[in-house]
Amino acid sequence: xxxxxxxxxxxxxxxxxxxxxxxxxxxxxxxxxxxxxxxxxxxxxxxxxxxxxxxxxxxxxxxxxxxxxxxxxxxxxxxxxxxxxxxxxxxxxxxxxxxxxxxxxxxxxxxxxxxxxxxxxxxxxxxxxxxxxxxxxxxxxxxxxxxxxxxxxxxxxxxxxxxxxxxxxxxxxxxxxxxxxxxxxxxxxxxxxxxxxxxxxxxxxxxxxxxxxxxxxxxxxxxxxxxxxxxxxxxxxxxxxxxxxxxxxxxxxxxxxxxxxxxxxxxxxxxxxxxxxxxxxxxxxxxxxxxxxxxxxxxxxxxxxxxxxxxxxxxxxxxxxxxxxxxxxxxxxxxxxxxxxxxxxxxxxxxxxxxxxxxxxxxxxxxxxxxxxxxxxxxxxxxxxxxxxxxxxxxxxxxxxxxxxxxxxxxxxxxxxxxxxxxxxxxxxxxxxxxxxxxxxxxxxxxxxx
Amino acid sequence: xxxxxxxxxxxxxxxxxxxxxxxxxxxxxxxxxxxxxxxxxxxxxxxxxxxxxxxxxxxxxxxxxxxxxxxxxxxxxxxxxxxxxxxxxxxxxxxxxxxxxxxxxxxxxxxxxxxxxxxxxxxxxxxxxxxxxxxxxxxxxxxxxxxxxxxxxxxxxxxxxxxxxxxxxxxxxxxxxxxxxxxxxxxxxxxxxxxxxxxxxxxxxxxxxxxxxxxxxxxxxxxxxxxxxxxxxxxxxxxxxxxxxxxxxxxxxxxxxxxxxxxxxxxxxxxxxxxxxxxxxxxxxxxxxxxxxxxxxx
Numbered sequence: 101x102x103x104x105x106x107x108x109x110x111x112x113x114x115x116x117x118x119x120x121x122x123x124x125x126x127x128x129x130x131x132x133x134x135x136x137x138x139x140x141x142x143x144x145x146x147x148x149x150x151x152x153x154x155x156x157x158x159x160x161x162x163x164x165x166x167x168x169x170x171x172x173x174x175x176x177x178x179x180x181x182x183x184x185x186x187x188x189x190x191x192x193x194x195x196x197x198x199x200x201x202x203x204x205x206x207x208x209x210x211x212x213x214x215x216x217x218x219x220x221x222x223x224x225x226x227x228x229x230x231x232x233x234x235x236x237x238x239x240x241x242x243x244x245x246x247x248x249x250x251x252x253x254x255x256x257x258x259x260x261x262x263x264x265x266x267x268x269x270x271x272x273x274x275x276x277x278x279x280x281x282x283x284x285x286x287x288x289x290x291x292x293x294x295x296x297x298x299x300x301x302x303x304x305x306x307x308x309x310x311x312x313x314x315x316x317x318x319x320x321x322x323x324x325x326x327x328x329x330x331x332x333x334x335x336x337x338x339x340x341x342x343x344x345x346x347x348x349x350x351x352x353x354x355x356x357x358x359x360x361x362x363x364x365x366x367x368x369x370x371x372x373x374x375x376x377x378x379x380x381x382x383x384x385x386x387x388x389x390x391x392x393x394x395x396x397x398x399x400x401x402x403x404x405x406x407x408x409x410x411x412x413x414x415x416x417x418x419x420x421x422x423x424x425x426x427x428x429x430x431x432x433x434x435x436x437x438x439x440x441x442x443x444x445x446x447x448x449x450x451x452x453x454x455x456x457x458x459x460x461x462x463x464x465x466x467x468x469x470x471x472x473x474x475x476x477x478x479x480x481x482x483x484x485x486x487x488x489x490x491x492x493x494x495x496x497x498x499x500x501x502x503x504x505x506x507x508x509x510x511x512x513x514x515x516x517x518x519x520x521x522x523x524x525x526x527x528x529x530x531x532x533x534x535x536x537x538x539x540x541x542x543x544x545x546x547x548x549x550x
Numbered sequence: 551x552x553x554x555x556x557x558x559x560x561x562x563x564x565x566x567x568x569x570x571x572x573x574x575x576x577x578x579x580x581x582x583x584x585x586x587x588x589x590x591x592x593x594x595x596x597x598x599x600x601x602x603x604x605x606x607x608x609x610x611x612x613x614x615x616x617x618x619x620x621x622x623x624x625x626x627x628x629x630x631x632x633x634x635x636x637x638x639x640x641x642x643x644x645x646x647x648x649x650x651x652x653x654x655x656x657x658x659x660x661x662x663x664x665x666x667x668x669x670x671x672x673x674x675x676x677x678x679x680x681x682x683x684x685x686x687x688x689x690x691x692x693x694x695x696x697x698x699x700x701x702x703x704x705x706x707x708x709x710x711x712x713x714x715x716x717x718x719x720x721x722x723x724x725x726x727x728x729x730x731x732x733x734x735x736x737x738x739x740x741x742x743x744x745x746x747x748x749x750x751x752x753x754x755x756x757x758x759x760x761x762x763x764x765x766x767x768x769x770x771x772x773x774x775x776x777x778x779x780x781x782x783x784x785x786x787x788x789x790x791x792x793x794x795x796x797x798x799x800x801x802x803x804x805x806x807x808x809x810x811x812x813x814x815x816x817x818x819x820x821x822x823x824x825x826x827x828x829x830x831x832x833x834x835x836x837x838x839x840x841x842x843x844x845x846x847x848x
Contacts, residue, residue, distance in 0.1 A: 130773045130774050130775040130786050130787075131772065131773070131774050131775065132774070132775050132777060133770070133774040133775065133776050133777065134643065134777050134779050135643060135765075135776045135777065135778065135779065136640035136641075136643035136649070136733060136735055136762065136765055136778075136779055136780075137640050137733075137735040137778055137779070137780060138776065138778045138781075138783055138784075138785055139735055139803070140796055140799035140800050140803060141776065141785055141787060141792065141796060141799075142785075143795070143799045144792065144795035144796070144799065145785060145787075148791075148792065148795065
């Protein structure tokens with residue numbers, strides 16, 4: 101979109117009258133000359149006359165173009181470039197991810213559209229796989245529009261958000277995602293413990309949607325299957341990690357994986373390997389802080405209340421008892437998700453590269469905690485799973501064919517074209533000079549004036 | 551040989567004196583007349599050229615040499631000659647010296663040359679028709695009459711060969727030497743038939759095609775309203791830009807006249823007013839003596 105900074109300079113276009121008048125007015129008054137005969141002039145006369153008309157017209161055009169460019173140069177031509185930055189910011193509830201997005205089918209999701217103050221939208225519509233539609237009218241001013249929805253089926257899905265502007269324009273954003281019946285979790289657990297049908301495998305098994313469980317693989321599983329293929333790696337016995345396994349886990353975490361690390365109370369300090377403490381480049385390896393003590397007699401006992409620290413758990417409370425053996429002094433940057441009744445940390449989250457390590461200071465089978473009996477284990481681990489595998493922001497893309505909303509939140513930039521017009525002006529002046537000399541290159545036609 | 555510049559004409563009082571000076575000047579290096587007549591005393595042979603009269607071929611010599619030669623004769627009787635001088639308005643053109651002044655000098659010089667050979671010479675002026683004439687005489691005093699006649703005449707009218715030349719050709723019964731001095735700016739479809747009517751009557755014709763120096767070179771720069779001196783028509787022209795096209799047209803035109811004259815068996819001399827008159831005469835006579843017919847002195 102072109103515009104001019106000082107349009108009033110276009111009054112200078114009145115100067116165009118000068119070359120036009122010069123063109124129309126009679127030229128120089130010729131000197132009178134008596135010549136013997138016009139016989140030899142007449143042959144080239146009409147040919148030269150046509151050439152001269154062309155030449156004069158060309159000269160007029162060059163002059164007009166030159167003056168126009170000069171006037172436009174002073175008027176300051178600008179071009180407004182609308183860069184379609186993401187007009188709106190979309191985000192969804194945790195669990196909604198781009199490929200390989202995994203969300204629970206049937207789970208409630210929520211699309212949130214953040215509106216800038218300058219928006220001119222009237223309606224936002226969400227379509228799931230082009231069938232189901234959830235529409236919302238958009239209020240004026242800044243704010244958000246929330247559209248709850250759910251995927252009923254597992255598999256590939258496409259979300260399309262259509263925005264209708266007040267003037268009828270329409271813009272669509274589309275994102276793809278995939279629903280899954282559960283999480284791909286790798287359990288590194290002692291086979292003997294696994295045979296006990298302990299609580300956590302039972303939890304995953306009891307979920308409505310089944311899960312991939314490679315419990316027998318143990319640490320050897322990491323040798324054959326890349327950890328990045330899993331949403332979660334559960335290590336029930338941190339003491340059995342060797343250096344090779346640690347390196348694989350470290351890489352897995354650096355790439356954004358999640359690890360649940362259980363420090364069970366029956367784990368002897370004799371088993372504690374140095375990986376948790378010194379193999380890592382950080383001071384404490386995967387541990388979220390300094391291990392203060394391990395004493396079964398000093399085990400933290402008591403009833404624990406789920407707090408709202410875990411944001412995805414929601415506003416609910418439950419009570420259960422457990423017996424913990426380890427005590428860790430967490431580093432301040434790490435987040436304590438669960439406290440004991442005595443205020444001791446029980447579950448600590450530590451960011452490790454792009455990934456997260458959740459250190460549980462109680463047994464992985466939750467034996468003796470009464471957690472299973474409280475019926476709270478399902479929502480607890482479900483929310484913890486969601487928290488452990490946070491959804492990446494859905495990357496929406498605009499469908500250009502329907503992109504007709506330049507005023508929603510376009511970014512305006514301006515480019516100055518004055519230099520171009522100045523260049524053209526000089527070029528036309530040069531051409532005018534050539535024509536005025538009467539001998540333009542390749543145009544020997546300045547012959548006659550009739 | 552040092553030639554008299556045409557501009558010197560103005561410094562010499564009188565056409566008669568100037569013409570005598572010219573002829574005396576060039577005859578000092580040229581002692582034999584080259585105006586040969588017909589059927590008189592044998593002079594010499596010349597190589598046959600296209601257009602020569604077949605009757606003058608020396609067949610005996612051909613039998614001996616297998617080459618064609620034409621016999622030439624000294625005219626025993628007085629040669630009757632005419633100078634046809636174009637006095638149309640276009641002849642008045644010329645900045646330093648007009649074509650008319652130049653052609654008068656040339657005409658007088660030719661007359662003087664003829665009279666010096668004791669030939670009779672007459673002068674006819676023509677433009678749209680035959681304007682005036684001095685009948686041919688062989689007296690030496692006749693030169694004065696011719697000069698006076700030329701001095702008293704002035705150019706005017708259009709160049710129109712048709713009536714004037716054809717009429718003259720019809721009236722000339724005896725073979726004559728006819729010198730035509732003109733700029734040939736008339737229409738070619740009238741010029742060529744008229745000249746052909748002269749050559750068809752077996753006259754010895756010498757065509758002096760005269761151009762003004764300015765007319766040939768067109769040295770002007772700028773924007774002019776160019777008016778035709780004969781018709782009064784005008785065109786507004788930028789002459790410097792027209793120069794190349796104009797010169798091309800002039801060259802094509804004079805080439806056409808020359809080709810016609812040579813093909814018709816006429817002698818042809820092309821020159822400008824910047825060529826000294828005696829040089830024109832000298833070069834032509836030398837050429838004629840060697841059997842040539844066309845001389846271009848531009």
